[in-house]
Amino acid sequence: MSYTVGNGAILEVSFLGRSYEQRTISLFHYRYETGSGPVDGPTLINTVNPLINSAAANKLLSDYMAPLAEGFTMEQIVYQWIFPTRYARVVKSPMVTAGSVVDSQVPPNTALAITKKGDAAGRRNVGTLHMPGVPLGGLNGGEWAVATLDSFGNLLTRLHEAVNIEFGINLIPVLLHRAAPADSPEITNANSNITVRTMHRRTVGLGE
16 A cells, blocks of 8 residues: 655554553654655655664663563564544564563552653643553552653653654654644653552453
8 A cells, every 4th residue: 555644643652562461552742744746655654663663772762661571572563654634554573572570479469650742731731651561679658669650761861762763754753643643743742650550441341
């Protein structure tokens, strides 16, 4: 299948993992910014994949997996252009398949919440990433230990960092505005939340 995407197109990147027997999904959205004309969409995904899906330092996947317990597994990385036209999903094998921390995981419906923010005020400028597979030793009652929060520092940077494809051509991280994707605000900051969160849909047997 061949199609083109141009300036302002939005790419959805899904990290599909597994915590114990429960599937986890983390979504990331990027706006394609270029001063050139349209390019082949599948080819661009193949170009972008190693810039995100990599075991190298300072890449989104490696910094996502590094703070997680060794029992957490990443199963697929999925790319899909969703605006202005929704195209077919492109599935890639992850270059990092397991967490790095030697420890048990917290239960699959327990998460460390990361808040993603734009510059403006309002709910459309705030989003949350619920991190699965956090090491059990990071629990401190109903809060996360300071050392655990610190271990997510590199990921916080990746969440608001542009993915440079080549000079003047970038993927800009955004908070998807589903009703008006063209108005999706750029993510300019991110921070970890100290309180432990629970996610009902990640309870084993109750859906993804």
